[in-house]
Amino acid sequence: MSVDGAPQKPPRPGRRLIKRxxxxxxxxxxxxxxxxxxxxxxxxxxxxxIISKGDKxxxxxxxxxxxxxxxxxxxxxxxxxxxxxxxxxxxPARSDTLMLVRLDPSKEATAVMSLPRDLKVQIPGYxxxxxxxxxxxxxxxxxxxxxxQLFHFPINHVVNVNFGGFQRAVNRLGCVYVDVDRKxxxxxxxxxxxxxNYAAIDIDAGYQKLCGSDSLDYVRYRHFDDDFVRAARxxxxxxxxxxxxxxxxxxxxxxxxxRIFSAYTQTDIRSSAAILKLLKLAFDASRHPIRTVHFxxxxxxxxxxxxxxxxxxxKARDEFxxxxxxxxxxxxxxxxxxxxxxxxxxxxxxxxxPGLIRDKLNAxxxxxxxxxxxxxxxxxxxxxxxKGSYAKEHPRVYDIFDRSHxxxxxxxxxxxxxxxxxxxxxxxxxxxAPPILDNPSETRKIGGRTFELxxxxxxxxxxxxxxxxxxxxxxxxxxxxxxxxxxxxIASSLRKVGS
Numbered sequence: 071m072s073v074d075g076a077p078q079k080p081p082r083p084g085r086r087l088i089k090r091x092x093x094x095x096x097x098x099x100x101x102x103x104x105x106x107x108x109x110x111x112x113x114x115x116x117x118x119x120i121i122s123k124g125d126k127x128x129x130x131x132x133x134x135x136x137x138x139x140x141x142x143x144x145x146x147x148x149x150x151x152x153x154x155x156x157x158x159x160x161x162p163a164r165s166d167t168l169m170l171v172r173l174d175p176s177k178e179a180t181a182v183m184s185l186p187r188d189l190k191v192q193i194p195g196y197x198x199x200x201x202x203x204x205x206x207x208x209x210x211x212x213x214x215x216x217x218x219q220l221f222h223f224p225i226n227h228v229v230n231v232n233f234g235g236f237q238r239a240v241n242r243l244g245c246v247y248v249d250v251d252r253k254x255x256x257x258x259x260x261x262x263x264x265x266x267n268y269a270a271i272d273i274d275a276g277y278q279k280l281c282g283s284d285s286l287d288y289v290r291y292r293h294f295d296d297d298f299v300r301a302a303r304x305x306x307x308x309x310x311x312x313x314x315x316x317x318x319x320x321x322x323x324x325x326x327x328x329r330i331f332s333a334y335t336q337t338d339i340r341s342s343a344a345i346l347k348l349l350k351l352a353f354d355a356s357r358h359p360i361r362t363v364h365f366x367x368x369x370x371x372x373x374x375x376x377x378x379x380x381x382x383x384x385k386a387r388d389e390f391x392x393x394x395x396x397x398x399x400x401x402x403x404x405x406x407x408x409x410x411x412x413x414x415x416x417x418x419x420x421x422x423x424p425g426l427i428r429d430k431l432n433a434x435x436x437x438x439x440x441x442x443x444x445x446x447x448x449x450x451x452x453x454x455x456x457k458g459s460y461a462k463e464h465p466r467v468y469d470i471f472d473r474s475h476x477x478x479x480x481x482x483x484x485x486x487x488x489x490x491x492x493x494x495x496x497x498x499x500x501x502x503a504p505p506i507l508d509n510p511s512e513t514r515k516i517g518g519r520t521f522e523l524x525x526x527x528x529x530x531x532x533x534x535x536x537x538x539x540x541x542x543x544x545x546x547x548x549x550x551x552x553x554x555x556x557x558x559x560i561a562s563s564l565r566k567v568g569s
Contacts, residue, residue, distance in 0.1 A: 125336040133214045135224030142174035143226040179361035181393035186367050190375035230336040237282030242326055245281040246311045247505050252484050252493040256293050276466050276482030295491030302548040305362045314505045363389045395527045423555035427456045440465040441567040445479050446500050446540045453563035457488035492547040500540050507534055516562045530554045533561040
């Protein structure tokens with residue numbers, strides 16, 4: 071049964087997979103809109119005309135809050151798998167995702183907070199229920215009223231995003247180079263797979279260009295991980311996309327991106343004044359990183375609701391309104407650590423960072439076959455995380471092409487970090503200038519070699535080593551679980567096969 075008592079059709083495979091990916095569609099459109107703002111006021115009329123052709127969310131104006139020019143804005147994103155045919159026929163959305171985005175250039179980051187669909191709340195006029203029931207009972211209007219009552223801060227705009235727009239926007243921008251941490255695979259067609267409610271996906275590990283459908287499959291993947299890992303994956307995708315699309319690229323594609331945004335969204339935004347405020351704010355905020363605020367809820371004993379303590383709620387609200395660039399790695403699921411992994415994690419080797427052990431022979435054996443197929447020297451780490459292990463798949467050797475279609479050789483070594491959904495990796499390639507290595511935070515000499523360090527706040531997410539023939543890097547897990555000392559220890563232990 072659905073939350074309002076109406077019978078519910080059996081879900082299509084993948085129907086319930088629409089979690090948080092709406093952010094990608096909105097932020098890509100917002101960044102392109104921000105680029106438009108740099109062209110001056112003459113562009114605003116054209117932008118308003120394009121946006122006004124899209125579906126408007128009716129009956130919402132009197133529950134939204136106005137904002138002074140230049141002031142911060144909070145936007146509610148409702149993500150659904152609503153198809154274009156459904157939009158034309160005014161059919162209701164089949165599923166929803168609730169996410170809050172805070173654009174405030176005075177803070178260190180753009181805050182993003184996803185709310186569990188099963189969160190136990192008081193819905194005005196309906197009593198206690200799951201938060202997503204508000205949309206079923208009273209659409210966007212009642213959803214806004216419920217969230218405002220819960221958080222006691224203004225909501226300025228509502229955007230209902232359909233995933234088709236995410237794919238088209240990514241394709242329009244020429245796809246996104248992404249550092250894929252491991253192999254993602256699910257096949258719903260026996261005999262190779264088994265029928266599940268999870269979407270089919272087949273994406274290999276390694277740095278690569280992801281286009282529309284693959285990019286969507288990647289950010290919405292939910293099989294064999296948890297909410298924390300998915301949030302980190304989506305945040306990583308958006309960070310890499312944001313870093314690759316300069317204002318020139320966004321400005322050149324602005325009208326097409328806005329048409330996509332208009333065709334695949336419903337929104338309250340209509341007036342030129344409102345659009346101008348949002349464009350300027352999006353442009354200013356685009357200079358800051360995206361910060362995912364963890365909403366630390368747990369499941370009630372009856373497994374019916376998600377519930378959050380007063381202390382955790384207050385912390386999440388404060389972090390959302392006062393976003394900082396980074397507060398260390400996101401939390402990881404408490405269910406992931408077993409007694410065996412705890413015992414294994416205690417092991418370490420003298421002279422290494424806590425939690426690391428030396429494993430030169432096994433590591434070299436693991437990459438031995440790959441070293442015969444790359445055509446350039448293969449480096450491997452002689453130290454690894456003690457509680458980890460090498461992935462079941464041997465290192466991937468492949469070709470990668472830059473945006474001018476020049477071909478380079480590459481390999482990826484994947485190491486399981488001992489927790490569900492957490493993998494770190496060693497990447498090597500003959501492409502000397504992949505986008506991921508733009509703008510290092512600092513360079514540092516370790517053991518006579520110079521490394522490029524890339525920080526996310528205070529946490530190291532990447533360490534790169536350049537040689538005359540290739541570049542190599544150590545990538546932290548999606549949730550950046552490896553400490554800075556562990557990352558530096560693994561990077562400094564890199565050795566060339568055969569040396």
